[in-house]
Amino acid sequence: MQRSRSKGFTLIELVIVVAIISVLAAFAYYNYSRYAMRARRADGKNLLTAAAAAEERYYTNYNKYTTTISSLGTSTTSDKGYYTLSITNGGDTSKYILTATPNAPQNQDTGCMNLILDNTGAKSQSASTQTNGPCW
Numbered sequence: 001m002q003r004s005r006s007k008g009f010t011l012i013e014l015v016i017v018v019a020i021i022s023v024l025a026a027f028a029y030y031n032y033s034r035y036a037m038r039a040r041r042a043d044g045k046n047l048l049t050a051a052a053a054a055e056e057r058y059y060t061n062y063n064k065y066t067t068t069i070s071s072l073g074t075s076t077t078s079d080k081g082y083y084t085l086s087i088t089n090g091g092d093t094s095k096y097i098l099t100a101t102p103n104a105p106q107n108q109d110t111g112c113m114n115l116i117l118d119n120t121g122a123k124s125q126s127a128s129t130q131t132n133g134p135c136w
Contacts, residue, residue, distance in 0.1 A: 044100035
């Protein structure tokens with residue numbers, strides 16, 4: 001007597017395929033989120049360079065730097081809203097320090113956190129480790 005062979009997949013085969021797809025999806029999501037963090041840093045860099053250019057224009061006109069963002073005529077937030085700008089000078093109008101503070105979801109980028117640019121062009125970040133690629 002011949003046995004008829006059934007067509008299709010068994011439940012165990014289906015479970016194995018779903019498990020493999022789940023593991024691949026987890027790796028893909030993790031790598032994509034890290035890439036997205038690095039890509040959104042460009043928004044903060046653009047904000048800082050635009051504010052630095054505005055500070056230099058202000059210095060040309062008034063022979064001092066300002067800590068008032070409204071005096072610069074620039075926005076306090078980046079184009080895509082991932083960073084917020086702040087300016088300090090420590091009481092010395094011959095220098096400035098621009099800081100781009102990350103907003104959600106960019107504030108999960110713990111490898112860089114705040115991006116910092118000063119009047120000498122020095123670039124830095126507030127985090128001590130660059131766990132997700134270079135900040136600048």
